[in-house]
Amino acid sequence: MNEKKMMAARLHKVKTPLLIEEIDIPCPGPGEVLVKMKACGICGTDVHTALDGTVATAYTPITLGHEPSGVISDLGDGVRGWNKGDRVAIYPQVTCGACPPCREGHDGICINARVLGMHRDGAFADYIVIPAKNLVRIPVNVSFREAAIMTDAGATPFHAVTKRGQVRPGETVAIFGCGGLGMNAIQFCRLAGAARIIAVDTSDYALERALRVGADITVNAGIEKPYKEVMSANRGYGVDVAFEFVGVNAAIDQAVRSLRRGGRAVTVGIGPERINIISPFFFVYNDLALIGSFGSDIGDLERLMAIAASGKLDLSESVSSVIPLNEVNQGVSDLEKKVGNPVRIVVSME
């Protein structure tokens, strides 16, 4: 391979495999850095982008991948505070800093956000160029693989639990969907002081895993009315907060029904179905809330790294397998079909 060239996994056309091809190594402009990739997680969003097209990209061909970590390889003009060789995780969207949400510190919902692998080239590649403001330092005792999944599979549920759901000490919570994000959400609810955590999933395998990371009670969603089980687990009142990580109407409906009066449901999963839940009478009478939660703010990722560094996060089951870049299509397909009950499949460039 030429010194100025690198390999990248690029989407040319929806529903066709990503092409692993040789392209030019990008050059960092002012305020940007070139990062040599070490790891990048495969997300459910990659499945939607590559395989079913429910997430559209701004252009093609585009390099996918938005859960990156690596090492700074070159610095553009005017970059201060960073050096070649620094270990970094990358906040996966470039924000404007000028729109109303950015001004309030909610950069996660920047109106002009440009997401890696959606609006600009992502990280299933040997190198990526990114503004230095997107970098978060990786603590010495956190691996590149762990840091990579922190950027989305970690930070997204962290944001949902701490900012959108605002779980308080002593509350009872239910987690609908115990895959990559739900598993981490269980741990964040525990750290937030939740008294009881009820894990709901259709897979017994996922439920056992949920128990290992801190769930207290499990409910198999395959039964007829899982919300009734969830409610009875909290003296029949229902839970204070329910989180939904699946993105299907049935799960959102069950999450809302499992709430106590005055409870709040936070939905994180993405899917094409319409949300069609309970009647306004039930919803209003019970003073319920249904809250969407998208991604995370860069400050969430910063705090998450501090938690990971403290050893208070069990990341031992967060990465279920590691594959090389040229097997990324297999990884995306395995995630879609849930081959081997994946939590997070990570592409390694090491």
Ligand SMILES: [Zn+2]
């Ligand atoms: Zn993602």
Ligand SMILES: [Zn+2]
């Ligand atoms: Zn903005």
